[in-house]
Amino acid sequence: MFEILRKSLGTGVVTTSYPATPPEVSIRARGRPEIDWANWKDARPAATICPTGAIDFKDTAVARTASLDLARCIFCGLCADVDKAIRMTNVCECAARSRNDLMTSASYSLRPDGTHDRLVSPPTTEKTQHGQLSASQRESLEVIGEQIKLRADKIFGRSLHIREVDAGSCNGCEVEIVGLNSPVYDIERFGIHFVASPRHADMLLVTGPVTRNLELALRKTHNAMPDPRLVVAVGACGCSGGIFGQNYATVGAVDAVLPVDVYIPGCPPNPHALLHGILLAMGRVSQPSTSGQVT
């Protein structure tokens, strides 16, 4: 007992102050890829090398629409290796409330040799900004974080409970989700707990391209939860089906089975990215609910 105390005191506090401070990720971390849309000359090399089809293009005789779908991206960085217009950033806070927010596309005029030049319509604006979160965004995230306890008290009765369901993942996402309970990320400081029973849960955190063999279990788990309930899709597979897509054994993205409130891209998303997405979903609770059940 004395030994345990001595060790704990000797270790001190190791908990990150995220989200008040930026994510503690290496400058070398591969987060979201960034495309220099205005100067992009050819989408083909990147689209060919991209293993998940996150970078894609559609051609008509004279025009090309090129797109980047963050929900599919596994942050491998292969596109940046072959294309100077693409740069990997270390930004990991990519979660979004809608699948469309993760999709960026732009149209170009197409040249006969297959390259493109003039930007016809600029990239659609995204909700999340390129680069690091701005100070004001971070502040608002911090405010959300601080408000969580209050809000959770009001709506869920003192705390938010999460039920995690692996609907077919490779377990990479689980490695990181488990990390949320570590003393470093300590998700319980927000009054958020992982629970065993869906009946105790307010949020369903789902990983994996939903497999045929788990679709029913996922639906049953969701049905067992009380309203109001949130669904968060985790990782490239959960957001889009990832490298597996849809096939004879997988249904694909989580939103093919359940209504999804927040998407957290990444392969796997690191604990900061997960925390960011969960906080974003929490913020949603105050929005008017379509089912009218949130009061």
Place this chain on the structure above:
Amino acid sequence: MNVLSSLQPILNEVKQRFGERLNAVVSPRANEVYVHAKMDLVAGFCAHLYRKWKARLVSLFADDARPSDGVFHLYYVFALDAAHSFITLRVPVSPEQPEFTSLTNALPSVNWQEREIQDLFGLKLIGHPNPRRCALHDDWPEVYPLRKNFELRTKLPPFEGERHHFRTVEGEGVFQVPVGPVHAGIIEPGHFRFSVAGEPVLYLQIRLFYTHKATEKLFENLPVQHCVRLAESISGDSGFAHATAFCHAVERLAGVEVPPRARVLRSICLELERLYNHIADIGAICTDVAFVTAHMHAMRLKERVLRVNETLTGNRLLRGMACLGGVRFDWDHDQLKTLAQLVAELKPEFESLVKLIEGSSSTLDRLEHAGVLKPEVARDLGVVGIAGRASGFDHDLRRDFPHAAYDQVKVHVPVYQVGDVEHRMQVRIDEVRESLSLIEQFTARLPNGPLSVELGELPADSVALGYVEGWRGEIFHWIRTAPGNRLARCKVKDPSLQNWPAMSEAILGNIIPDFPVVNKSFNLSYSGTDR
């Protein structure tokens, strides 16, 4: 091609003994020999290799070669540890009579592997004690997804509910406890059905393949360089090992040698993967017997390793690092310093964690004699990796089939005979120490030079076996190429597939409350099993 001198006498003896009945003996690589024969030779050949040469059947799978050869092929891969070689028996199965003889009665370790072939290829098992479906669940229509005429993107009719009947266990006071597929914690899905009388477990049925996601079929549909990324997603916590095993297979097929620097970097990454998983498991075992403090310290150390992984490879789980012909990223002076710091810091921190655990008698009390897997049972089931070594199986591919840069170091393999939870944890503790020392040795002799070699166009219709000792145990990837840098087949063998049935044995006589810790002490991959 000449074969290894250690393999030659074995081959000579086998040729002499089976003579005419061997249709061909092909050796594409010095330690990888293929023997072609008819189905009626399988049982005898297998028994002979086992008895006379102490071979192990490490993988059994099928391949639909009807488009080229007009038949299905079955492959029985044997490892000859002492001779550092593999002998693979290939037998044809005609499409007119799609059936094969089961070896399960003699060799329990092939039980699921045989049934998986039956499910995915539609080759009927003859003489199997329990030929029920396993890979495809009961409500699936009659489809054989790994046949060539089955399309990957086929849309099957929706799931129509549970039809699986578990075996009944009868007797006064006996009842069943169903658990899963969604478990209480943050872990992967599977179903366990305990039959208990009072508290002790009489019988445990395990139903898996919930996360079957068409991985092997997908390999046939992707360009080969994309397959590396797919291999990373076979089992996320072994992403680097699986990707490297895949690359190893392709490199062997192409006949190229990975440059020295890349081989060392690969080895370091494999050890980093071992480190973070072993440390996490040691903590998780503690938490399952309510020693949460140790768990918290372990998670803190695991986080340290993951952050260094990120500094070294751009990804906390080492994703994106592996590539065909070598590795993708080099490490500069600063990165190597970060790695050295990690090792220096982890050494005392880990020892203090071990001391904390060893000082907790209530923890040790729960671990001792829990979930015993006896050496003879482990041998029959062919249990590998951590669980194998805790139950007397002295084997490690890093030492016996040196890959990457393991030929440059001496790998100490911890082996115990007790086979309980405590010793599975002890194997991990010993291996963490060994990994730290190996990383030091590797960084001390890091050669300069290129990071990868070009592979060029792969020859069509060639085969190769790639292997890596992952942290969980031995991983095999067997490939056959199609024209145009594509794969006709990629067979993935995660050590979990072999080890799951051992859980059913280890839990017998234990009480259900001990199941979580017994399960954790094996920590098998569901995704790696189900693919």
